Amino acid sequence: MTIRVLVADDQELVRTGLRMILEAQPGIEVVGEAADGARAVQLAQQLRPDVCLFDIRMPRMDGIEATRRLAGRGVSDPLAIIVITTFDLDEYVYGALKAGARGFLLKDAGPELLVQAIRAAASGDALIAPRVTARLLQQFADLDTSTAPLQPVEALTEREEEVLLTVARGRTNEEIAQELHISLSTVKSHLASLMGKIGARNRVEIAVWAYETKRVGR
Known part of the structure; x- marks a missing residue:
């Protein structure tokens, strides 16, 4: 089965590169491109791709809000979204994960990890770039949040x-x-x-x- 992907990034060169990488892989097809978050949401709702690949910093609507609208809590039929970002202590990444992103990658992750992330998201799994998992999440482990994290409904074994x-x-x-x-x-x-x-x-x-x-x- 072909995995249908929507790519959203405000840089045409980046979108072109991502399309070339993905379409060189068997079973992956890029079905749409967007240069801003608002257009990405519109296309995603129209095309219902298997996976959305979103940059965080985009005009009109950033990747966090686009993710929230397509995969946030309360969305009846959420889409699989992967966020691509530059690390640089990017506080937006944490927001994207909280908004419902299924995974994230750095833009220098390389074609192999990118394809792995796409296939994982399409199969219902999620991939966090291993080398930044601890670094990134620990940056925000001590941040105050508006609400305390929910405790388990049943104690963990x-x-x-x-x-x-x-x-x-x-x-x-x-x-x-x-x-x-x-x-x-x-x-x-x-x-x-x-x-x-x-x-x-x-x-x-x-x-x-x-x-x-x-x-x-x-």
Whole structure:
């Protein structure tokens, strides 16, 4: 099945480069491009792509608000959105994750990681660039928030706490299985249980919750 992707970035050169990288891969098609957030939301609602690839800083509407409108809490049929950004202590990234982004990458991540992120998002998973997971989330672990993070509806088991920490550190399912000496299906089972207990929709929100509740320290 072909993965249909919408690309939004205010720089034409970046959009062209992303299109070339993605369409060189089997089973991926770029179905639309947008130069600003407002147009990205409009196209996404019209085209219903499998994955949206959004820059954060865009005119008219930034990537955070575009993400919130398409994937935020309360959206009945949220789209899979990946945010691409330049790190540079970019406080907007945290906002994008809270708004419902399924993952994020740095613009220098490289074609291989970009394609992995697209395929992961299309399959219902999420990919956080491993080398920036801790750096980025820890930048915001001590920020005050308007509301305290929700506590689990049921206490986490010891194994779930272990899985939680590995997710927060950017481990893939395969890496978690190897590190904890459990099967891949067991990892997926624990992730599903975690999401149900803490009200997370994907592994990105699991990681954010782990930092907000101080389960992962500096």
